[in-house]
Amino acid sequence: MIDFETPKPIEQLNNVVETVAVNMMRPVSREMDEKEHAIPWDFINFMHTAVKSMGGTSMTPDSDKSKKDGEEKHPPIGYQRLAHMVEMLAWGDAGMYLCIPGGMLGSAAVAASGTPEQKKRFLSRFMGEKPVFDAMAMTEPQAGSDTSAIRSSAVLDEATNEWVLNGEKIFVTAGQKALIESDGFVVVWATIDPAAGRGGMRSFVVEAGTPGCKVTKQEHKLGIRASDTVSIVFQDCRIPFENILGSPTVEKSTKGFKGAMATFDATRPIIASQAVGIARATVELIKEELAKNGVEIRYGLPRQKLTSLERDVIDMEVMLRSAWLLTLKSLWMADNKIHNPKEASMAKVYAGDIVVKITQKAVELLGPLGYTRELLLEKWFRDAKITDLYEGTGQINRMVVARNMLGYRGSQLR
Secondary structure, three states: OOOOOOOHHHHHHHHHHHHHHHHHHHHHHHHHHHOOOOOOHHHHHHHHHHHHHOOOOOOOOOOOOOOOOOOOOOOOOHHHHHHHHHHHHHHHOHHHHOOOOOOOHHHHHHHHHOOHHHHHHHHHHHHOOOOOOEEEEOOEOOEOOOHHHOOOEEEEEOOOOEEEEEEEEEEEEOHHHHHHOOOOEEEEEEEOOHHHHHHHEEEEEEEOOOOOEEEEEEOOOOOOOOOOEEEEEEEEEEEEHHHEOOOOOOOOOOHHHHHHHOHHHHHHHHHHHHHHHHHHHHHHHHHHHHHHOOOOOOOOOOHHHOOHHHHHHHHHHHHHHHHHHHHHHHHHHHHOOOOOHHHHHHHHHHHHHHHHHHHHHHHHHHOHHHHOOOOOHHHHHHHHHHHHOOOOOHHHHHHHHHHHHHOOOOOOOO
């Protein structure tokens, strides 16, 4: 049964990460937003050292194998631990959080559908001496949420036993950093059989320095400006046969596609955690600013006796706590290996929705002050929207929820 008490290992982690968010992220948050594409190396190097000491940020749930005989055991908390860390880092700065080495979508894909050998080969890189970055490349100019429209192809060259990738990917989060370091990698979605639709989809690990893989554009964005978002072209890009995630056996079924999609059952709640972090920062700020002006929220009174402003703030807090509980439930299920696509999408939908509402309402409540750059609030308003867009838009995730509730397949409800 799910336990809402925060495990002690997570409490200890929260104390460390809060120190990082307060002292290393908030003070430079505005500067990193203004200097888009600048890489916060001091923060990255510190986080790499800190993450190594904490056992890594890979999305592989911890198996408790590190516990010695006689030490206190605890239920699996790997995803929940990661969610708490992401929530706090996003509270510090959402764009900088996306710059931390390891633990991004690429590693999540390896953890979700890679073989044991692949997990060891790729995920162990994050525990090395220098920071290593990863990314996942799915979206194409003509294929956003509709993955069946992906045109990037992977053809097996039997003479060399290599996959040859061709195609273009856009809006790849952290793609630039993943390809500038020798041990970094990008997980690329491509089709091995265009006629098979989703059944022909597979994901491949393309390592940094691979010939035929090139970053062609860096996006200028509304929010999360400290994080790079790029376009990548693959032109006769040759990768080893064993870099296809999961079994190297090629079969015309939807197994490969479902394996790749399993990535999102863990990562969508992590994006929800990012949304919750931004929303919590906003709620805390609005209460602080109101308190400075002598306005205290009178909890416990009947709603009709509260001012409109008090009702707005209380509503913001209700939305914030509800989103966090949905997120924790979906990640608890992931930790306990319970099928959770419905819950993962619910958390992503709701958190992505409420963070936009909360930041917008906060800007409105503070009026001109909320609209200026005197506070970080206008930045959080800009950062918030991405959580409703990437890793499946709100509309797509609503369809995922509906299909799971009604028992429909994707072809039956679009």
